[in-house]
Amino acid sequence: MDILSFISPLFVLLTVGGTLVGIIFGAIPGMTATMAVAVCLPVTYSLGLDNGLALLLGLYVGGISGGLVPAILLGIPGTPSSITTTLDGYPMAKAGHGEKALRIGIFASLVGGLVSLLILDLFAPTLADFAIKFSYVEKFLIILFALSVMAALSSDLLLGIFSGFLGIFISLIGTYDVTKGGNGEWRLIPPGTEYWLEQGFSLLPVLIGLFGLAAILDEAETGMKAGMSQKDVKIGQHEKFSLSIFKGQWINLIRSSCIGTFVGILPGVGGSAASILSYSNAKTFSKNPEKFGKGEPAGVMASEAGNNGLTGGALVPLLSLGIPGDSTTALLIGAFTLQGVQVGPLFIGNNPVTWDAMIFAMLIANLAMFVMMYYAIRYFAMVVTIPKYILFPVILMMCVIGAYTINYGIMFDVWTLLIFGIFGWVMTKIRLEVAPFIIGFILGPSAEVYFVKTLESFGDLTIFFTKSWIAVFLWVLIALSVGGSAYLQTKKK
Amino acid sequence: MTFTRRTLLAAASATAILAQPFAASAADLPKNIRMVIGSTSTGGDTYQAASIVADALSDKLGVNIKVDAVGAVNGLKALERDKRGTTIMLFHDFAYLAELYGGKGFVNPFEEYTVGATIANNPGNAYLVGANSPYQSMEDILTAAANGERVRVAIQPGGVSEIGFSAMKNAAKVRAPGSEENIVPVNTGSQSDKNQAMWDGLADVINGSIQANEQFTQLDGDDQKAMRFVWITASPETLAEAPEAGMGKLTRDDMLDYASPKTSVTLDGTQDFTFDKEFFLIFNKDMDPAMIDTIDQALAEIYEEGEIQKKETAAFFTPNFRPSAEAREHLEKKREIYKKVISDISG
Numbered sequence: 057m058d059i060l061s062f063i064s065p066l067f068v069l070l071t072v073g074g075t076l077v078g079i080i081f082g083a084i085p086g087m088t089a090t091m092a093v094a095v096c097l098p099v100t101y102s103l104g105l106d107n108g109l110a111l112l113l114g115l116y117v118g119g120i121s122g123g124l125v126p127a128i129l130l131g132i133p134g135t136p137s138s139i140t141t142t143l144d145g146y147p148m149a150k151a152g153h154g155e156k157a158l159r160i161g162i163f164a165s166l167v168g169g170l171v172s173l174l175i176l177d178l179f180a181p182t183l184a185d186f187a188i189k190f191s192y193v194e195k196f197l198i199i200l201f202a203l204s205v206m207a208a209l210s211s212d213l214l215l216g217i218f219s220g221f222l223g224i225f226i227s228l229i230g231t232y233d234v235t236k237g238g239n240g241e242w243r244l245i246p247p248g249t250e251y252w253l254e255q256g257f258s259l260l261p262v263l264i265g266l267f268g269l270a271a272i273l274d275e276a277e278t279g280m281k282a283g284m285s286q287k288d289v290k291i292g293q294h295e296k297f298s299l300s301i302f303k304g305q306w307i308n309l310i311r312s313s314c315i316g317t318f319v320g321i322l323p324g325v326g327g328s329a330a331s332i333l334s335y336s337n338a339k340t341f342s343k344n345p346e347k348f349g350k351g352e353p354a355g356v357m358a359s360e361a362g363n364n365g366l367t368g369g370a371l372v373p374l375l376s377l378g379i380p381g382d383s384t385t386a387l388l389i390g391a392f393t394l395q396g397v398q399v400g401p402l403f404i405g406n407n408p409v410t411w412d413a414m415i416f417a418m419l420i421a422n423l424a425m426f427v428m429m430y431y432a433i434r435y436f437a438m439v440v441t442i443p444k445y446i447l448f449p450v451i452l453m454m455c456v457i458g459a460y461t462i463n464y465g466i467m468f469d470v471w472t473l474l475i476f477g478i479f480g481w482v483m484t485k486i487r488l489e490v491a492p493f494i495i496g497f498i499l500g501p502s503a504e505v506y507f508v509k510t511l512e513s514f515g516d517l518t519i520f521f522t523k524s525w526i527a528v529f530l531w532v533l534i535a536l537s538v539g540g541s542a543y544l545q546t547k548k549k
Numbered sequence: 550m551t552f553t554r555r556t557l558l559a560a561a562s563a564t565a566i567l568a569q570p571f572a573a574s575a576a577d578l579p580k581n582i583r584m585v586i587g588s589t590s591t592g593g594d595t596y597q598a599a600s601i602v603a604d605a606l607s608d609k610l611g612v613n614i615k616v617d618a619v620g621a622v623n624g625l626k627a628l629e630r631d632k633r634g635t636t637i638m639l640f641h642d643f644a645y646l647a648e649l650y651g652g653k654g655f656v657n658p659f660e661e662y663t664v665g666a667t668i669a670n671n672p673g674n675a676y677l678v679g680a681n682s683p684y685q686s687m688e689d690i691l692t693a694a695a696n697g698e699r700v701r702v703a704i705q706p707g708g709v710s711e712i713g714f715s716a717m718k719n720a721a722k723v724r725a726p727g728s729e730e731n732i733v734p735v736n737t738g739s740q741s742d743k744n745q746a747m748w749d750g751l752a753d754v755i756n757g758s759i760q761a762n763e764q765f766t767q768l769d770g771d772d773q774k775a776m777r778f779v780w781i782t783a784s785p786e787t788l789a790e791a792p793e794a795g796m797g798k799l800t801r802d803d804m805l806d807y808a809s810p811k812t813s814v815t816l817d818g819t820q821d822f823t824f825d826k827e828f829f830l831i832f833n834k835d836m837d838p839a840m841i842d843t844i845d846q847a848l849a850e851i852y853e854e855g856e857i858q859k860k861e862t863a864a865f866f867t868p869n870f871r872p873s874a875e876a877r878e879h880l881e882k883k884r885e886i887y888k889k890v891i892s893d894i895s896g
Contacts, residue, residue, distance in 0.1 A: 098600065377774070400761070400762075463623065505738075
């Protein structure tokens with residue numbers, strides 16, 4: 057490998073700069089890594105392929121990582137893949153351990169990114185061949201496994217599962233999308249609302265409405281308190297942080313990184329499933345599963361290692377099959393197309409220099425992400441000391457801008473944000489649960505498509521049990537996850 | 550060198566005079582134009598075609614044109630709301646095929662909007678079989694259907710992906726009435742899903758493209774992922790405009806082997822069915838026709854200069870500029886042919 061053939065000051069600068077911009081995008085609720093890559097894609101035309109990819113990969117890694125900041129400090133997932141980070145990160149921040157939660161999340165992100173990069177570098181073509189053994193059946197079971205986390209996240213099993221199913225139901229409103237294998241028919245749209253609901257509700261406005269706006273409404277109802285003081289959040293007090301916090305958690309970190317990578321390898325399963333599955337596994341195999349959702353550091357580790365593990369994994373099918381693993385890598389194809397480079401099963405062999413450049417860009421991006429975020433933590437953490445009467449209007453404005461821009465200027469997305477903000481606030485009043493609801497909402501459409509496609513293709517429900525050893529293995533994991541949750545609920549009672 | 554007030558005034562006047570032709574030609578257009586496209590992907594051919602033409606128009610007209618990948622439904626809605634010319638659309642044949650296939654929410658664009666100039670073709674629309682498939686050609690596929698064999702074709706329903714499938718059914722019906730029932734769709738979504746359908750043994754033939762699938766045709770026959778082209782739907786005239794080197798190991802001559810007339814999928818027993826995926830502009834029905842004329846004129850000059858053709862060819866498009874009136878006539882004729890094919894196979 058001749059590193060000098062592609063490494064240059066510009067290459068490094070673009071990677072680091074891209075990572076920084078990506079972190080900023082990820083940290084603003086409603087802005088995502090996908091959006092950061094889309095905005096910068098046209099710029100890559102003049103940069104050449106290797107430098108262009110350096111910028112985009114920096115944006116990708118930064119965008120995925122930045123989502124942990126608002127998830128931990130504000131309780132608003134910056135990106136869909138940081139939902140599970142919110143579940144334990146925000147309680148930690150509320151207890152005054154925001155800085156510690158950030159350090160844990162950032163370190164776990166680094167581990168996730170590096171493990172997935174290693175897997176990408178060593179096994180890309182082999183894993184791509186393995187990935188194509190996953191048909192509709194196995195993909196449905198993976199989604200079902202991810203959905204089983206709904207039970208694990210429920211305070212009340214019945215209400216939690218009901219909330220999850222409600223999320224699935226609402227996610228199915230709109231057109232049964234032909235681009236996902238549907239028939240283009242409208243479903244579940246109330247008469248008179250076809251114009252707005254034809255495309256259903258967009259994920260991000262729903263997400264930031266439920267987590268962001270609903271929290272603001274809740275505070276408004278109870279009477280807004282001032283922000284925490286620096287003393288409360290232990291900023292600048294050198295709250296002891298050492299790697300010893302990861303003692304006994306290395307298996308969790310590596311397992312979550314591998315799960316994230318694995319989910320990335322499977323096209324169509326979706327990035328959010330990576331952190332959800334990692335979190336679910338961490339809880340299932342934890343000695344203290346009852347602490348999850350209440351500020352358990354292992355939950356933050358699993359979620360962040362999982363979603364950064366996705367970054368390398370999603371590049372496997374892209375570079376080995378020409379098939380993107382998630383929505384962001386789908387945009388990377390644009391960078392190749394703009395430069396007239398074909399991406400497919402021969403890409404790595406035909407373009408060794410570009411392949412090496414991508415690996416190095418990912419490595420630099422992960423290290424840059426770690427350094428930039430780790431040393432900026434105390435400044436990030438100060439967000440929670442801003443008085444809420446200043447902070448909340450700013451968050452609200454960012455949420456509205458994020459919702460409006462997510463689909464390039466659709467006003468209904470802003471209404472969606474407001475509707476789900478109010479709905480999220482009402483949910484807490486009637487004891488419905490937000491976390492299972494949003495997981496159902498995210499995974500519902502994929503579950504539907506893979507379930508229907510399985511029946512269309514095989515015509516028989518028994519295929520879910522008989523298709524392959526992978527299917528059997530997935531059923532075992534589902535049983536463990538559901539059984540574990542049921543056991544915990546019984547123990548709690 | 551010192552700049553006096555007089556020098557600066559003279560320079561400003563000279564700039565104003567030099568800029569006059571562009572300013573005059575763009576006088577009717579808004580300064581900021583949003584070009585929406587009928588795809589949500591910024592990595593696909595529609596975005597690429599739109600970017601090329603938007604850049605060229607921006608330079609020529611001195612206006613700012615931004616491409617937004619909003620998708621078909623949202624794009625058409627945005628266009629419907631804006632008659633000021635600040636929103637225009639670039640799309641391809643899906644714009645009218647969706648309505649012909651009864652897609653929910655889609656209307657006949659020739660009636661509800663103003664269809665504008667065509668700018669390029671993507672000659673890559675293709676059909677493939679697995680490397681070890683018993684079918685060597687379209688002739689084998691149509692013969693198998695005539696012999697009562699069920700041939701499963703993976704498509705994304707309702708548009709460009711389905712029209713070639715409809716043509717296969719139509720050809721089967723022309724050759725051996727009733728045999729069209731043996732050509733059955735496997736409705737999938739993205740290209741990844743179509744490929745997977747073949748690897749899972751759920752489809753015998755898949756819709757794909759030269760750009761996305763060519764590398765799979767270079768794989769060893771033993772590889773589960775290996776594929777072979779059986780049909781490229783583009784017309785021979787369009788393929789003749791493609792780069793001679795083609796793409797990957799598929800040269801232009803190879804492409805011509807998989808296209809009409811060497812690979813024949815009959816339309817009516819006398820002529821072959823062909824389909825060129827064409828990109829064209831669409832405007833709000835009530836947009837000032839003078840603005841459309843300005844865009845037409847600018848495009849005519851851009852294509853006359855010849856630089857855009859080089860960019861389009863490099864990106865594997867074949868340049869295909871037709872001014873609005875000519876484009877409308879051409880596309881409406883095309884729509885009528887496909888309407889008949891779809892209606893014939895629907896019985």
